[in-house]
Amino acid sequence: MMNTGDDIIIKVGDETELLEAVTQSAAESLPIEVTGSGSRRQFGRPVDGGRRLDLSGLDGITMYEPDELVLTAKAATPLATILQELDKHNQILAFDPVLGGDSLANAMGTIGGVLASNLSGSRRLTAGAARDYLLGFKAVSGRAELFQSGSRVMKNVTGYDLSKLMAGSWGTLAIMHEVTIKTMPKPETSASLLYACADAMEARSVIEAAFASPHEPSAAAMIPASLAVYSSHQPFSDFARTGMVAVIRLEGFETSVKARSDALYAMTEKTPVVTDHALSDALQAEIRETRLMPRQNNRVIWKINCPPAEGGELLDKLIARPNCRGYADWGGGLIWLSSPSGQQAGATAIRALVSDYGGEAMLHEAPEGMRRTLPVFHPQPKPLEALTRRIKSSFDPLGILNPGRMIAGI
Amino acid sequence: MEMPIPNAEVIERREAIAADLLSILGPEGVIDDKNAMSPFESDGLNAYRQSPLVVALPATTEEVSRVLKYCQENSLKIVPRGSGTSLSGGALPLADGVLLGLSRMNRILEIDYENRAVVTQPGVTNLAITNAVEGKGFYYAPDPSSQIACSIGGNVAENSGGVHCLKYGLTTNNLLGLEMVTMDGEILRLGGKRLDNHGYDLIGIMTGSEGLLGIVTEVTVRILQKPAIRKALLIGFDSVTRASQSVGDIIAKGIIPAGMEMMDRPAIQAAEDFVNAGYPRDADALMIVELDGPEAEVLSLCGRVEEIVRGNGATSIRISETEEERVLFWAGRKSAFPAIGRISPDYLCMDGTIPRRQLSEILTRMERMSNEFGLRVANVFHAGDGNLHPLILFDANNEGEFERAEAFGAAILKACVELGGVLTGEHGVGVEKRDLMGEMFTEVDLKQQQRLKCAFDPDHLLNPGKVFPTLHRCAELGRLHVHKGQMPHPDLPRF
Ligand SMILES: Cc1cc2nc3c(=O)[nH]c(=O)nc-3n(C[C@H](O)[C@H](O)[C@H](O)COP(=O)(O)OP(=O)(O)OC[C@H]3O[C@@H](n4cnc5c(N)ncnc54)[C@H](O)[C@@H]3O)c2cc1C
Ligand SMILES: Cc1cc2nc3c(=O)[nH]c(=O)nc-3n(C[C@H](O)[C@H](O)[C@H](O)COP(=O)(O)OP(=O)(O)OC[C@H]3O[C@@H](n4cnc5c(N)ncnc54)[C@H](O)[C@@H]3O)c2cc1C
Numbered sequence: 001m002m003n004t005g006d007d008i009i010i011k012v013g014d015e016t017e018l019l020e021a022v023t024q025s026a027a028e029s030l031p032i033e034v035t036g037s038g039s040r041r042q043f044g045r046p047v048d049g050g051r052r053l054d055l056s057g058l059d060g061i062t063m064y065e066p067d068e069l070v071l072t073a074k075a076a077t078p079l080a081t082i083l084q085e086l087d088k089h090n091q092i093l094a095f096d097p098v099l100g101g102d103s104l105a106n107a108m109g110t111i112g113g114v115l116a117s118n119l120s121g122s123r124r125l126t127a128g129a130a131r132d133y134l135l136g137f138k139a140v141s142g143r144a145e146l147f148q149s150g151s152r153v154m155k156n157v158t159g160y161d162l163s164k165l166m167a168g169s170w171g172t173l174a175i176m177h178e179v180t181i182k183t184m185p186k187p188e189t190s191a192s193l194l195y196a197c198a199d200a201m202e203a204r205s206v207i208e209a210a211f212a213s214p215h216e217p218s219a220a221a222m223i224p225a226s227l228a229v230y231s232s233h234q235p236f237s238d239f240a241r242t243g244m245v246a247v248i249r250l251e252g253f254e255t256s257v258k259a260r261s262d263a264l265y266a267m268t269e270k271t272p273v274v275t276d277h278a279l280s281d282a283l284q285a286e287i288r289e290t291r292l293m294p295r296q297n298n299r300v301i302w303k304i305n306c307p308p309a310e311g312g313e314l315l316d317k318l319i320a321r322p323n324c325r326g327y328a329d330w331g332g333g334l335i336w337l338s339s340p341s342g343q344q345a346g347a348t349a350i351r352a353l354v355s356d357y358g359g360e361a362m363l364h365e366a367p368e369g370m371r372r373t374l375p376v377f378h379p380q381p382k383p384l385e386a387l388t389r390r391i392k393s394s395f396d397p398l399g400i401l402n403p404g405r406m407i408a409g410i
Numbered sequence: 411m412e413m414p415i416p417n418a419e420v421i422e423r424r425e426a427i428a429a430d431l432l433s434i435l436g437p438e439g440v441i442d443d444k445n446a447m448s449p450f451e452s453d454g455l456n457a458y459r460q461s462p463l464v465v466a467l468p469a470t471t472e473e474v475s476r477v478l479k480y481c482q483e484n485s486l487k488i489v490p491r492g493s494g495t496s497l498s499g500g501a502l503p504l505a506d507g508v509l510l511g512l513s514r515m516n517r518i519l520e521i522d523y524e525n526r527a528v529v530t531q532p533g534v535t536n537l538a539i540t541n542a543v544e545g546k547g548f549y550y551a552p553d554p555s556s557q558i559a560c561s562i563g564g565n566v567a568e569n570s571g572g573v574h575c576l577k578y579g580l581t582t583n584n585l586l587g588l589e590m591v592t593m594d595g596e597i598l599r600l601g602g603k604r605l606d607n608h609g610y611d612l613i614g615i616m617t618g619s620e621g622l623l624g625i626v627t628e629v630t631v632r633i634l635q636k637p638a639i640r641k642a643l644l645i646g647f648d649s650v651t652r653a654s655q656s657v658g659d660i661i662a663k664g665i666i667p668a669g670m671e672m673m674d675r676p677a678i679q680a681a682e683d684f685v686n687a688g689y690p691r692d693a694d695a696l697m698i699v700e701l702d703g704p705e706a707e708v709l710s711l712c713g714r715v716e717e718i719v720r721g722n723g724a725t726s727i728r729i730s731e732t733e734e735e736r737v738l739f740w741a742g743r744k745s746a747f748p749a750i751g752r753i754s755p756d757y758l759c760m761d762g763t764i765p766r767r768q769l770s771e772i773l774t775r776m777e778r779m780s781n782e783f784g785l786r787v788a789n790v791f792h793a794g795d796g797n798l799h800p801l802i803l804f805d806a807n808n809e810g811e812f813e814r815a816e817a818f819g820a821a822i823l824k825a826c827v828e829l830g831g832v833l834t835g836e837h838g839v840g841v842e843k844r845d846l847m848g849e850m851f852t853e854v855d856l857k858q859q860q861r862l863k864c865a866f867d868p869d870h871l872l873n874p875g876k877v878f879p880t881l882h883r884c885a886e887l888g889r890l891h892v893h894k895g896q897m898p899h900p901d902l903p904r905f
Contacts, residue, residue, distance in 0.1 A: 129606055145854050152830060153763040153795070155575060156832040157839075188664070216704055259707075308526075387598065387866070394865045406609070
């Protein structure tokens with residue numbers, strides 16, 4: 001136990017201590033704030049009060065069989081540890097986790113935190129989300145009980161698929177102490193094709209043409225030139241005078257990437273700039289890590305999910321709003337938007353617009369006070385919220401795990 | 411197999427209930443004649459049969475909602491049914507339960523090529539989705555062998571797979587949205603055409619829930635661009651061990667084939683007798699490896715795979731030259747079940763999964779068990795993901811043979827769990843594996859799963875008797891045993 005000011009931190013080193021800590025909190029009905037390394041405390045809704053449970057002692061890969069594409073680790077194993085170990089065997093986490101750092105070794109956060117927030121990178125469009133790679137877990141519920149679900153095999157329909165529920169539940173249902181994930185081979189190489197376009201509508205049609213071809217892009221983004229200029233990499237920053245850059249990424253075996261890149265190059269009237277592997281990775285990182293976004297005190301950042309084909313038109317409309325900047329990843333399916341924080345960050349208008357296009361908007365980065373008063377996640381219809389409440393209490397009847405982390409009062 | 415004891419009072423009220431349903435659904439929506447109900451008595455696990463109380467066939471989501479509300483108010487049980495191809499008895503009726511068939515909700519509602527999405531009613535068959543979009547070069551990836559018959563709603567309920575799971579995932583990895591109705595009649599819309607959703611992943615939890623959490627009334631699936639080319643390799647081995655080794659080696663080389671299947675000698679011979687696909691009769695193991703994608707890639711990977719299997723002592727290798735030949739390579743595998751049906755009066759199809767490296771071990775154990783139980787077994791597997799389909803051959807006319815076949819099946823599944831695998835890879839628990847759940851889960855694990863069920867269906871009216879070996883009342887499950895002053899390990903320091 002550590003006491004830093006009024007912030008009480010409990011550190012646990014194994015599942016017995018974890019169970020112990022939750023039992024104690026349950027007995028006293030005292031809320032716990034669950035943190036892997038706490039690097040995402042600035043994202044999402046702040047937890048309503050509570051002691052901080054530090055899981056960082058749950059550290060270590062316990063099983064890794066590359067030829068079976070499977071890895072088991074204690075839940076607070078640093079993402080960096082896992083990514084570096086996979087890299088030694090030419091493997092990756094295919095959902096392309098956000099690193100929050102400039103290299104695998106500098107990746108922030110823990111594997112449990114990454115899965116609990118179900119955040120995926122640029123390859124999400126074609127490779128699936130974090131939730132698709134969680135095969136099984138062991139956890140302690142808010143009832144202070146050790147339980148498990150799933151397994152180490154890829155094909156398993158024995159009982160409810162609780163792994164899906166754990167992914168994206170932000171530690172509000174149970175605290176995982178061990179996770180088993182599916183790994184994938186690392187693509188041999190990659191290339192990116194950059195197209196100068198007038199606006200997002202046009203960029204979107206370039207992307208659609210590439211995806212409608214047999215050349216299998218793995219990721220695609222639309223970056224306004226006004227953001228591309230912030231790139232540290234030249235071909236990107238050179239697009240200063242066009243409206244929008246469409247970035248199409250190819251990955252795979254050497255021969256395949258070469259053939260597909262040539263074919264895509266020849267396919268359109270527009271002449272793209274073609275990058276090599278290193279540059280393609282560097283641009284991908286800038287896009288995935290939102291490094292091109294302006295971050296200032298008086299601004300907030302929205303993470304918007306929408307149907308990919310609507311992404312072009314929606315992006316054009318969003319960045320036409322006063323003082324808004326943004327770009328799209330996932331072929332249009334994910335929009336990062338930076339808006340002024342004044343007037344409730346324009347939440348009502350932004351959410352209404354996003355809803356019109358079949359999307360939802362999460363207040364991703366904002367001052368803590370604002371993340372407490374505005375709904376961080378897109379508000380749910382009442383019957384759905386009621387079901388959410390019942391699910392929460394089926395795992396955590398006393399409401400002690402991360403109360404309010406997702407929705408105020410849940 | 412014990413099912414919940416039917417409520418005699420409900421059975422007594424059968425006619426009144428049928429009349430009430432008639433007023434909700436009209437004459438086309440209700441079947442209550444005993445003979446007319448007979449096709450609904452069992453699903454694909456036809457060793458178990460039961461006539462339902464009455465069959466309700468709603469045509470719209472609103473009708474589903476009204477039927478559920480009516481049943482909730484009158485404490486009537488419901489068994490959902492799609493096409494009735496489940497191999498685990500998930501759609502087995504209850505004598506005092508309404509069988510809710512979704513077959514009339516059989517229209518594709520929208521095809522949105524740009525968003526790669528098809529919105530469909532639950533009764534549409536799996537193959538009909540691919541048929542609807544293939545003209546434009548698209549397809550729906552999960553392809554259970556039953557795809558001409560099984561419904562997409564049933565696929566969601568079972569999280570069905572197919573031979574292309576290794577690269578393209580199961581149903582759960584190919585869904586964008588669902589509309590569902592909970593037992594109280596509430597209509598919920600989950601997801602849509604976007605890729606990710608905020609809030610708890612209810613689509614994820616509905617998928618594979620075997621009709622216990624809600625009725626799926628609309629499904630939005632993700633469709634994919636057809637690959638530029640597909641090629642299949644047909645590879646014979648003189649030992650299963652060498653074949654298994656090759657599966658691991660291919661993946662270790664960074665190659666994820668679209669499909670990677672294996673058959674053992676009895677299955678090879680039965681299939682070859684049935685379809686003449688040109689399978690090597692003398693092989694002990696046959697592998698089909700399918701590669702798909704851009705032409706340059708597929709051609710080069712065919713070469714790499716060939717090299718790997720040659721290194722492992724393959725006795726025969728053929729690479730499909732034409733699309734017809736590729737389809738022919740698959741024909742034997744895809745008709746393995748009817749092929750076995752020809753050589754045995756009856757068979758049971760099992761569905762365990764193991765870590766791939768345990769393939770030889772499980773086969774050795776199966777051979778031993780086959781002698782012990784005195785029953786033959788043929789094996790087809792989704793080798794890429796370790797999903798086994800042992801087919802246990804028996805003759806139901808011989809006294810006690812069905813029971814012996816079931817015991818053999820249970821022994822195989824227990825062995826799968828022992829080797830680090832699971833009871834079911836894609837067919838579901840249903841009634842078939844219900845009583846084996848304790849092999850994989852503790853009482854606490856199972857109770858937590860049932861608590862989740864309580865959040866959706868507090869009175870256990872939806873498909874009771876399936877999946878869980880013991881039904882606990884929700885009130886009992888909700889009780890909490892942590893109390894102040896009664897902590898375990900009181901000697902340990904507190905914060
Ligand atoms: C655009 C973008 C930019 C980013 N930039 C940065 C950056 O500059 N700096 C930075 O530090 N990070 C950054 N991140 C976030 C970074 O990726 C996260 O730090 C990391 O992935 C989360 O891991 P964590 O263990 O620290 O999470 P935590 O913050 O500890 O946890 C995240 C959530 O998961 C829950 N949780 C954690 N562990 C478990 C568990 N075992 N079981 C159940 N629930 C659990 C927590 O309660 C919390 O709700 C960025 C993310 C994005 C999307
Ligand atoms: C010859 C054969 C081959 C097969 N091959 C495969 C295979 O390769 N891969 C595979 O995964 N499976 C396979 N199966 C199993 C079966 O086809 C699948 O499980 C299929 O998804 C069941 O669909 P259905 O429409 O027939 O559902 P049903 O059998 O009618 O029902 C299955 C379960 O789903 C529930 N259910 C059905 N519809 C709904 C709904 N709309 N809402 C809520 N619950 C619902 C039922 O209550 C039941 O529990 C095979 C079966 C056969 C007979």
